[in-house]
Amino acid sequence: MFMLLTHSQPCFFSFYTNNINMASGQQWVLVEMVQAFYEAPAYHLILEGILILWIIRLLFSKTYKLHETYRLTEKEKEDLIEEWQPEPLVPPVSKDHPSLSYDVVTGPPSHNIIINGKECINFASFNFLGLLDNERVKQKALASLKKYGVGTCGPRGFYGTFDVHLELESRLANFMKTEEAIIYSYGFATIASAIPAYSKRGDIIFVDEAACFSIQKGLQASRSFIKYFKHNDMEDLERLLKEQELEDHKNPRKARVTRKFIVVEGLYINTADICPLPELLKLKYKYKVRIFLEESMSFGVLGEHGRGVTEHFGVNIDDIDLISANMENAVASIGGFCCGRSFVIDHQRLSGQGYCFSASLPPMLAAAAIEALNIMEEDPDIFTVLREKCKHVYTALQGTPGLKLVGVQFAPALHLQLERSSGSRDSDMQLLRTIVEYVSPTRGVALTLARYLEKEERFLPSPSIRVVVTIEQTDQDIQKAVSCIQEAASAVLK
């Protein structure tokens, strides 16, 4: 140990002992070193001494810390706190904001609706099958109210499950011919809870650009990677799937745990057209991606028995991993449901947030939904009637001056858009609003603009007027509405 030290030491001092033969370095001993020390000139020693002291000082001085020099005193902190001015909780809304004053409906919001005191024919509520003021549905709801009261006072787990819920779930499963169904107490929360129940951080979801807002919220809550494909463009979807396949080949370990989903709507609420389900299924098995299908607009509308897009295309429903729909449109109650195989659906009973953590659906609303299902099962002709009406409205509205009709001819909720944009979204909206106000409610036809949160939508749909077809509308009603719209359009869009 000591020898080692003495070996290194001379090197340190060696620059003033050049006269000593380096070849004999190995034979150096302490005595020689001390000798060299004595031989060295005084200024060298002083210099060495200063250097050593400098090193010691460096070794023992405190480390230079960046944050210490920036540490704030209490006084400075207080000043910062004093200085900070937050933005107001909400930005001010101008008094004439178009979505601030709602139209007021007095009385039932059914076929004949009173808007701002004027009676109109309803071309705006999603009451496709006219079940909203159906006497049988009302009576069943009433009977349930007399038995259970209104609220459930608890989530499903904690005495919030009623026999009516179980009945509705099994009825929905039977109706859709799936193994199991699960009900939610709010339509919006259904798909928004279902998506994050399966898709987690790191998973990948392929979504149509026209997907509705509740799907968008579900995607956001899932924190997965979202890949949007062009609306109904299967080539674009396949391109993304291929890209992903290449990616998976590069990292097969990651690919083994990355779930992949395609989320589409049956009938798109934003565009009123239908998803190409058979092609989607081919892609599903080719690329091993699961399909979630949102059917709020097509459940109780499409297909011979109203089972939705799967029936419309004659697709085996078991090929769809999950179908979700609300019971607020065709069924005219409140709430939503998901259905599919038990393997899939049962998972939501523990991980569907809107299911676990929310009070369950009031039994009377579930009872109303059961009765609506009864009516739909007893008389499947209503779906044919609805399709006829849709076709009628669709053809009648063709050739409206300055407006184009968007959607497929069997869609019950169509959009009327401007043929030529006036330049800005605001002025387009203003034009369409003038048309709506021309017709509704003064001329006795209830219409509404399709409303969106412009800053929140991922792909903002074009401004449009919603035209909703229900089976209660007679030929005269349709005639009246169409002529009103045409008159308004030619008056406003001269």
Added chain:
Amino acid sequence: FNISFPHWPCPCAKGIAMSLILVSRFHVSQVHAASHGGLYSRPFIESFEETPMLVAVFTYMSYGILTIFGYLRDFLRHWKIERCNIAREKEEQKDFVPLYQDFENFYNRNIYMRIRDSWNRPLCSVPGAKMDLLEQATHDYNWTFHYTGRVMHDVINLGSYNYLGFADNTGPCADSAAEATMKYGVGVASTRQEIGNLDRHEEMEKLVAKFLGVESAMTFGMGFATNSMNIPALSGKGCLILSDELNHASLVLGARLSGSTIRVFKHNNMQSLEKLLREAIVHGQPRTHRPWKKILIVVEGIYSMEGSVVRLPEVIALKKRYRAYLYLDEAHSIGALGPRGRGVVDYFGLDPCDVDVMMGTFTKSFGAAGGYIAGKRELIEYLRSHSHSAVYATSMSPPVMEQIITSMKCIMGEDGTTMGCERVRQLAKNTVYFRKRLREMGFIIYGNEGSPVVPMMLYMPAKIGAFAREMLKRNIGVVGVGFPATPIIESRARFCISAAHTKDVLDTALSVINEVGDLLQLKYSRRKRQPSLARPFDDNVYEDIDD
């Protein structure tokens, strides 16, 4: 909440070893008195008795044993020695990436499944003070249930959030709901902004604002969605949300959807909140150090798992001092607290205008469904034009709305009776009585003296099932809560007191709890009983607390 087990990769494999490490995080026994410079107008008595060490060790051991048996049975299932009841993936999709991870389900399969019969019991009556339950049976150890067709009549209901007893199928509320059903139907089939805004919606909103003593209010069809769909409208990127660690899932979801930065403070701990507030303002946003746009403090009135009441006077003082905004979720406290049933603000005698966003639900005290947000006119006007719910979600069902209007008028005394007022008083009285008696029996009871949510500690997972079954055998329905809604060793039973409970009902329930408590050895409390609490049940008890 007991039945959501999202991520628990290696369930308590570390069991007993962990117990030694985690001992330091047990609740410290604390009884807070009001000592904050006169902020409190009433004594603030809240207690969380320490978990006895021996109980903690046994609880970890029981998880350890359950885990070992879980692995053993998974092994047996894997080799098909034990029949496997788990739903299977479709044959054609066997080579897809698994829809959910197996480890997510270890807990469900091996622990939750053993006591699954304690939850999801179907009712076939009003969820009132007594209820009828469908009798269920299982032949495969809780994997599937079938209903025998028999009904268990008049089970005492200690589980529903029916605080003021408005869950009823007769009386003025049910009558008005029935009338609305016949007049309007049950649905609306449109959104508030499009064509689903009924005149009754606006009337109800005016009433809610009046009830709460604020300028304006807006209502929504689902309580959960009221939080998750409106917080994103109030807060966004560059904003900070300070959230209590025990906040409900809907608040957490709303905060996440908003895209704001979220920081969590310790449950009801004002030092922790103040520290976060100071740091946030002094340091600004992470990396850029720009000042935060705004800071939103999110708290609940009554925390439904702990039975604790938010320290609102202190929160308001902090919020004013640091210019933060306050979002108060009164899901459990509205109607259930305060001499006039106006919630936690009323309980502490504060000014509702000091709370920026008053949120609450109609599911509990009002026996209906849905939620509200109330506050300044500007806030509500902004929500009317920017709330997700107003634009995209179907409006509230008319009969549900009538139930809310009628029950709220009743609490306000606008129906010309004192019935509402009496219910509020009855609930407070029942709460004090029930909590006092349980404590006297030697159970560990969590939470605030005034909270009608009464958690009683069971600790061991097997005791959740045992307690619920033994109680139901004696015709009393209770709710058990375990991991992950609670910390792993703090499983508990949760009683919800209602104004509809009569003294007889409560006494029956208490004597049964006493009996089952002895049977299952649940009387963990080592606290000396205070003589002052051993007074008989009389009106003084109520008046002392409520003045």
